[in-house]
Amino acid sequence: MVIRLENAIWDRLQEDWDKPVLWWSEEWWTGQKLGELTIECKKKLEDEGFGKGHRLAVMMPNSPMVLALSLAVWSLGGAIVPINTKAGVPTSIGILELVDPFAVVLGAEMEDLEQALTEHSLTWCLSPLDAPFTAIAGRPSLAGKEDLAVIFATSGTTGLPKAVPLSHGNLMHNAQTVFKELTELKEGDILLNVLPNFHSFGFTVAGLMPLICGMKQTVLPSFMPPHKTLETICVSQTNVLIIVPTMLTFLTSSIDHGAPCPKGVKLIVSGGDRLNVQLDKKVKDYFGVGALEGYGLTECSPVVCVNPSYERRKLGTVGPFISGYEWRLTNEAKEDVTLKREGILWVRGASVTSEYFRDPDKSADRFDGDWFNTGDYVRIDNEGYVQILDRVTDIIIVGGFNVYPQEVEAILQTHPAVEQAIVVGIPHQVNGEVPKAFVKKTQGMDLTQREVIEFCKKHLAHYKVPRSVEFMDTFPLSNTGKVLRRLLKKEACTRS
The missing domain is CATH 3.40.50.980 (Rossmann fold)
Known part of the structure; x- marks a missing residue:
């Protein structure tokens, strides 16, 4: 039971x-x-x-x-x-x-x-x-x-x-297993709970896990400004940071500008986006420890993999699967390629949901029985450590938060001067990626980049707002008339 x-x-x-x-x-x-x-x-x-x-x-x-x-x-x-x-x-x-x-x-x-x-x-x-x-x-x-x-x-x-x-059962399994397998974690540790509660990583690992497993938590309503977060970490004697890489960038930058550097941090767990190896070195110089990188998805409560300790971590990987997961790999035709140890990752286990809420169509698209398609292309080494190679989908990850291009496009296309819009992610030094919009104007109407961005700010969360806009007369199309998003992304990344 x-x-x-x-x-x-x-x-x-x-x-x-x-x-x-x-x-x-x-x-x-x-x-x-x-x-x-x-x-x-x-x-x-x-x-x-x-x-x-x-x-x-x-x-x-x-x-x-x-x-x-x-x-x-x-x-x-x-x-x-x-x-x-x-x-x-x-x-x-x-x-x-x-x-x-x-x-x-x-x-x-x-x-x-x-x-x-x-x-x-x-x-x-x-x-x-x-x-x-x-x-x-x-x-x-x-x-x-x-x-x-x-x-x-x-x-x-x-x-x-x-x-x-x-x-x-999903959340209980995930919280208890993560606590057990992050071997540096102990009862009585004080975790930083600053990742937003609508983010499953924050809700489960920083909020629920301490309550279930006998740890304390430092609750902050906002990460910004980072120097205040650092001051609170020091005063509360927080010793475990649950965080995304962008936040680590802000914290180290704040320390560079005179904010206090906590001396008692014993463990940093990073998720939500890829951890830059150079950033890890700087984090270790400041906090005395680097980051244990992990990987998860909301559908998995969320943790799927994590480097279990500093002794066993492999930089550049998200660690091995936590206990309770089975995995397999397929190609885009859903043919099994598990023995090749590289492909699209499917998982099942006690942490994995069984469906999307009241949405049989989306459920059928991502679930095959109790197997869930993560949509991520991975490589798994002989010791079971996972490396995320690419995203099969077009999701843009801004500072650890998912931005879905078609959501931004749908908002853009409610503007009367926008005939069509395509949004892609481009590299960003701090946030990992940021959205860029390619816009085709409605014939006979004027529109500026500033007007597009201000319009988005009124209708979207700040991290979803395009940082730049490029106007197009036509979009590159496939033989079937589909916009070739990858060509726009390649062009945008080349210019960035």
């Missing part, structure tokens, strides 16, 4: 009832303080009719409230849906209509979103980040599976919403 998350976490909180469990706003919270906030949230939700199979959406920065709401929702048999507060109104509404929440909890006043929620008959309330909301009016919603714990919502490669449902 699978242990539910709230039961495992509640048992730990009771053990640590008088001990510190999380750092927030310049002070330590005990298990009792987080437990009492959870109980208050549970009562308010229950009084309003929230129950088994319901879903509660949260649009809040990292905070004690996100953790307390998650525990409260699970205790009532429901699921939590963390959503990016800066996703843009069209994307947010599309995701919310797909997951059909009982209500939406907002952490700050967002006038445009509040109006849109009301117009689409979605109920919502404002809440402090460390105290219960005063009231919430939920709405009837179609109940889902009771073992469903979290739905991570994102935009699919078609620009339409995609939702990844993860069960209690």
Whole structure:
């Protein structure tokens, strides 16, 4: 029988009832303080009719409230849906209509979103980040599976919403296994919880894992400015950083400009994007340790591979598979090429979801029975260490966050002066990649690069906004009339 998350976490909180469990706003919270906030949230939700199979959406920065709401929702048999507060109104509404929440909890006043929620008959309330909301009016919603714990919502490669449902068993397995196999981790360690909660890496590894496995966490609502993050790491004596490479770049740069350099960091775990070997050397010079690189996907709760220790790490790889995974490799025709140890990676195991939420078409496209197609082209050495060679899809990864070109293109093409738009990723020294847009103007209409970028800023999260725009009269086409995106990307990368 699978242990539910709230039961495992509640048992730990009771053990640590008088001990510190999380750092927030310049002070330590005990298990009792987080437990009492959870109980208050549970009562308010229950009084309003929230129950088994319901879903509660949260649009809040990292905070004690996100953790307390998650525990409260699970205790009532429901699921939590963390959503990016800066996703843009069209994307947010599309995701919310797909997951059909009982209500939406907002952490700050967002006038445009509040109006849109009301117009689409979605109920919502404002809440402090460390105290219960005063009231919430939920709405009837179609109940889902009771073992469903979290739905991570994102935009699919078609620009339409995609939702990844993860069960209690998925998340419990991933958190416990990562704790066991990162051999430097110990009970009592203090982890940095600054990766956004709508990012599965942050939610599971930095948020859930400490609560389940007896560690503490330093909760920050924002990574920026980096010098403040460094100051908090020092004051809270955080010794484990869960982070993406872009953040490491910002931290080392801040130290160069006079920010304090933490002396007690014993472990850095990096994921979300490829780790630059030169950056690892600089990180080791500053923090005394390099980074253990890992790899994961939201559909896998998320960790698939990780370098298990400094003694066993192989720079340039994402480490071996964590326990509980089976893997195979195919070519693009789905023919098995596992013996060649290079190809498109498929996985299955206890951490892997079984489907996309209420989307049989997308599910059929990526799942074959209980096998999941990661969409990544990899090489696996004789010791089982994985190297990510390329992405089969066109996803652009900006500072560890996925940007789906067709989502950006769909927004661009709502502008009256844009006839057609193609978005590709180009290399960037800090973020790894950034979007670039190729735009064909509507005949007879004028449009500047600045106007395109400002338009995107109003409708997209900041990391999805194209950094540059190039206007085209025609696009290169294949024999079937499909735009040859790879030629545009090659041309853009050559110029960058």
